[in-house]
Amino acid sequence: MADMDATTWAELREGHGGQLPAYAWPGGYPLFYLCADGECLCPACVNDASNDAGPHRDDDASWRIVAYDTHDEGPPIVCAHCNGAIFSSYGDPDCPVCAGEGVASADCPACGA
Numbered sequence: 001m002a003d004m005d006a007t008t009w010a011e012l013r014e015g016h017g018g019q020l021p022a023y024a025w026p027g028g029y030p031l032f033y034l035c036a037d038g039e040c041l042c043p044a045c046v047n048d049a050s051n052d053a054g055p056h057r058d059d060d061a062s063w064r065i066v067a068y069d070t071h072d073e074g075p076p077i078v079c080a081h082c083n084g085a086i087f088s089s090y091g092d093p094d095c096p097v098c099a100g101e102g103v104a105s106a107d108c109p110a111c112g113a
Helices: 006-014 043-047
Strands: 031-035 065-070
Touching: 031 043
Parallel strands: none
Antiparallel strands: 031 065
16 A cells, blocks of 8 residues: 555646546556545546645545555455546456456446446
8 A cells, every 4th residue: 555645646647637547557446545544535526626636735634645556356345425436447356256266346237336
C-alpha cells in the first residue's frame, strides 16, 4: 500500500490528466483509495470534485485519503460513499464459483453479481 501525501496526490493527478487513476500501470489492476477512518473509496468518488476528498482534509477523516493500493484478489471492496463495487483482478479464492481460478471478480457470476 502506498502512502498518500500532498506530493503523491499532485503527482498522480498531474500524470493522469488531473484525475486520480482508476487502474495501476503497468498491469491495469484496479485501484482503491483508503481514508483515515479505515473506509475505502472508489476512484470515481475520489475524483468527484463535489466530494473534495484528499490528503488535505484534516477536518474530516472520512474524506482524508491516506493511502491507495491495487485490489488484486478477494471479494469486491464496497465504496463507502457510493456503495459501488471495486472488483479484484484475480477473483476471490473463497468464492464457490471462481474459487481462485484467476477470473476477474467482475466476470464471475457470483462475485460480480
